[in-house]
Amino acid sequence: MSDRPSPLADPHIAFDPAEGRRDIVVLGSTGSIGTQAIDLVLRNPDRFRVTALAASGGRVGLLAEQAHRLKVATVAVAREDVVPELREALTGLYGSEADLPEILAGPDAATEVAASPCHTVLNGITGSIGLAPTLAALEAGRTLALANKESLIVGGPLVKERAKPGQIIPVDSEHAALFQALAAGTRADVRKLVVTASGGPFRGRTREELAHVTREDALAHPTWAMGPVITVNSATLVNKGLEVIEAHLLYDIPFDRIEVVVHPQSYVHSMVEFTDGSTLAQATPPDMRGPIAIGIGWPERVPDAAPAFDWTKASTWEFFPLDTEAFPSVGLARHVGELGGTAPAVFNAANEECVEAFLAGRLPFNGIIDTVTAVVTERFGSSVNEESTAEGGAKRSGMPAKGTSLTVSDVLEAETWARARARELAAKAIAEARA
Known part of the structure; x- marks a missing residue:
């Protein structure tokens, strides 16, 4: 930390x-x-x-x-x-x-x-x-x-x-949720952050079964009502990859101590595991007014900001491991997050372009993460960690030179390149598919 x-x-x-x-x-x-x-x-x-x-x-x-x-x-x-x-x-x-x-x-x-x-x-x-x-x-x-x-x-x-x-x-x-659960101890007491994911509308499907899903399928989120971009990001689990990077930056917890678990009901919003073996979970019905109230009202809570559970009714809460083969986006996000510099900007910008192409019908669902992966690989090499330490790697990858700080110009340049390259690769993929 x-x-x-x-x-x-x-x-x-x-x-x-x-x-x-x-x-x-x-x-x-x-x-x-x-x-x-x-x-x-x-x-x-x-x-x-x-x-x-x-x-x-x-x-x-x-x-x-x-x-x-x-x-x-x-x-x-x-x-x-x-x-x-x-x-x-x-x-x-x-x-x-x-x-x-x-x-x-x-x-x-x-x-x-x-x-x-x-x-x-x-x-x-x-x-x-x-x-x-x-x-x-x-x-x-x-x-x-x-x-x-x-x-x-x-x-x-x-x-x-x-x-x-x-x-x-x-x-x-x-x-x-993590912010509230962390109030129970000090940062030195934290063993692990557990970020929950609903699994989106395609939980349980294989990569092959995802090949032909439609825009309407991807926008039919089972538990949350969100804008189209975030909803598609939840369907690809890119959103969860972004949240892993966000957790690392907010809480200064190493990536290997941030875990993702699938929780379809979206009742538990995340958990903190402490060094004594106890785990604290923050839970509410899925409604963003609760987190918004924390954001604008903290450290005071806003009464009745969002619905509460009716504990007199039976309910089932399930947790499953993440299917990294069908949804490789979380692993890729960890990869670019560990590299730092402009890598997260390239990842995010390429994804934004690919989601727009998918929503417009110009890219298949699996093409989103495939294209993002191709853009990241092209920018940083087949091994991100090796590229970042290789001689001249900083110049080739668009990373700031060693010993200098990241600048807004660095971010904008990386994003501009990533957006243009994502559009080119997406167009190429569609042309090849139609040939």
């Missing part, structure tokens, strides 16, 4: 009632995390107030409704072309004579509001585009409720360097 103070909030800190109502900035407000966070805020107006919203611009009507209902000061939208539509929608809700919220537009709009005055920034953006807002929130001294795992994964050292002790609170259900 690192001797550096953890960027995570301390689970043992007591709530200061003098703090009062918290001002929150919600990034990705029209997505799954954002809409559930807003529901939570509206049910607890004495605890939270949203001051700014940011969204991509794909659901302008919903964004305008959120802004009006929350009476936010600022609305940020990534797509400049939807500003007229957004302004019209806001005018229709506020009235032609009323003052509208400030509108920020463009690729840097979310980053700007992430640094605006508030207590907590909830980053619910999907994808590595969340890195710049994450860094901006940390640099501005805001508490960061982090649902955008990709920003930590692709910019791990950058994020950890900027985070002050206690500045990050994880919102992923698995990492919120």
